[in-house]
Amino acid sequence: MTDEARAAPRQADQPGVGSRTAGSVAWLMASRLMARGIDFITLVVLARTLSPADFGLISVAMTLIFIVEAVSELPISQSLVRLDTIGRSHLDTAFTIGLIRGGLLASVFAIAAFPFSWIYQDARLVPLILFLALSPITRGLQSPAMVQFARRIDFRRDLIIEIVSKLCGFSLATVLAVTTHSYWAIAAGTVATPIVAMVQSYLFAPFRPRIGLRRWRSFAGFLGWASVAQALGALSWQSDKLILGRLIGKADLGHFSMAADLSSVPEQVLVAPAMRPLMAGFVTMRESRDRMANAYLRISQTLLTIAAPAMTGMSLVAAQAVPVVLGAHWVSAVPLLQWLALAPIFVVWVSPLDPMAMAMDRTSLFFRQRIVEVAIKIPLLLTLISAYGMAGAVIGRLATNLILMVVTMGYVRQLTGLGIVRQLVGPWRVIVATLVMAAVIRSLPDAIRQDLSITAMATTVLCGAFVYVVTLAALWLASGRPDGIEQMVVTRVGGLTRRRRNQAA
Known part of the structure; x- marks a missing residue:
């Protein structure tokens, strides 16, 4: 591919964009459903083999991993998708940015591991954090040439990559859990998955990288706002576990982490897969505010149609499902799951804002949105957790998501003209x-x-x-x-x- 090579025609110039977008959502949803199915089976095996304290220890380590990864997360693929032309130098720049990010991540984790273990008074966190750091580093080194499929709204290869990598991670984690009964089984499965995914990406989209930042200006503005917003979002997302990790024992934190992870399954399976093809679909409509408004409302209602009953159903069957599936020693997670399962409904309600804002080059909205989120959530959690412990964390998550839903609806009104009342009653x-x-x-x-x-x-x-x-x-x-x-x-x-x-x- 040369710098002069034109990329595939924009989606607006190709027929059947709507049907291709819907088909891609179906592919990604099937991929995510199967992948989360594998994750769930892995979780069941590990939950029946390991203790809540083991999950609590991993949860503390992964909290640091998630935050640092999100702080340095660069939406490189999304940046490439929105370009009219992609040349070889764009791909080289994308790879180089990912490589630099990986080196910075390695340095940050090496520096942070020891003080983090001291704060949480557990020396086991040092080797865990250093090992788990391989996961985000590897994720940032996948083949940038995979963007050619995203631009065609073709995500079938993503399905194969995700399923194969999840199966490899599951196999390794299961074998180690059964043979060693050690929390290292969770860590090994976590790291193996992105490594296998990276290898597959170069098999599907061969690319021999050359180091260079010639096209860095094509990424700078887009990555700036999105990266800062992701950092704030990660801090907000992990804030309850960060605070709880200092105030409660590892076993209690394990119960909370299990409930929080289970509550996110419907959103990850039913909603997250739609975001990537939706951005490509919104790009074709960005010249018409009315089309964007109608599409946003229709997509929001469609996602809620699928997700709301799943999340409510999980809350209603938690008392039956947890002891049957995970075992009696996880019963303490039931009341937490019954309420945490409802919190993502408010997130799903306004989830199409992200791909729509990216398509409209309004990524500064993410920064404003996350500032409001952090300003509301962290003080609220500190107050509630100090007073009520895990129950306070649950109340804080529900209240924050509800408030942020209304705030986000205000941003949607700015972009599309859709009134908040119409978004609520739609x-x-x-x-x-x-x-x-x-x-x-x-x-x-x-x-x-x-x-x-x-x-x-x-x-x-x-x-x-x-x-x-x-x-x-x-x-x-x-x-x-x-x-x-x-x-x-x-x-x-x-x-x-x-x-x-x-x-x-």
């Missing part, structure tokens, strides 16, 4: 259907809800899913069949049925 069918589902599950006989068996848990889940789907369909029909995910499903099913009839004829 997904009313989802809200009503979810509340009906919750009421039905809560009214199930105690013989089902208190039965700690897989059969009873499956009965609860299937009953809730059936009630939700039926209620949502009824509300859609009563509303006159407006555009939305319901119409899309009906259209797709109808088209599939017609094709099968034509083939049979």
Whole structure:
């Protein structure tokens, strides 16, 4: 590829952008679903083999890893996607930035490991942090040439990379957990996954890097705001664990970390995969404010249609699922999960802002958003955790997410003109259907809800899913069949049925 080579035509010039975006979301969602399925199986094996204290120790170490990684995180791929032309020098610059970042990360972790272990009074943190540092360093060295597939809104290779790397991490962690019963099993699986992913990226997108920063100006402005925002976001995201790690024991922190990790599963599976192709889709609409507004509202409602019942359902079945799946020694995580599972709903409600703002080159919004988040969350958590411990952390997360949802809706109004009230009432069918589902599950006989068996848990889940789907369909029909995910499903099913009839004829 030469500097004069033109990149693939912009998505607006190609037919079928909407269908390709939807297809890519489906690919990434399938990838994330399978990957999180592997993660979940890994979690179950490790939870039944290791102790909550082991998870608490890893959680403390990973808190530092997450924060430092996010502080140095550079959205290089997103920067490349939005360029009209990508030459060889752009790819070399992207790789060089990642290499420099890796060297800085290694230095920071080497310097921070000892004082961090002293603060948390556990010498085991030093080797753990130094080893776990390989994970973010490796993630930043994947082949920048993978961007060619992202620009075509083609993420099938991402599915293969994620699944294969997760399987390798799972295999290593499981073998070590069963044979050693050591917390190092978690660390080994964590590091193995990005290493395997990096190797695969160069197999799918061969690239022989040359060191150079010739095109650094193409990344500078975009990376600046986004990087600072990510640093603040990471500090906010890990703040509850940072504070709790100083005030409670490793076992209690393990219970909180387990509940927090489980509560994030629906968002990671159902929402996160949509963000990358959504940015490419928003790029094609950025010249029209009205199109952006309508697309934002439609996407927000679609994501909530899928995520809200999943998150609410997790909260409702936590008392059955945790002892059945993880074991009796994790029961203390149940009340934490019941509330933490609801907190991401407020995040999902406004999640399309990120790809939309990137597409519109308004990344400074991220900085303002994170400033507000840190200013609200950290003082609130310090006050609540000091007074109520883990319960205070749960209350703080719920309250912060709710406040930030309203604040983010204000930013959406600035970009698109969508009023806050319209954003709140837009997904009313989802809200009503979810509340009906919750009421039905809560009214199930105690013989089902208190039965700690897989059969009873499956009965609860299937009953809730059936009630939700039926209620949502009824509300859609009563509303006159407006555009939305319901119409899309009906259209797709109808088209599939017609094709099968034509083939049979």
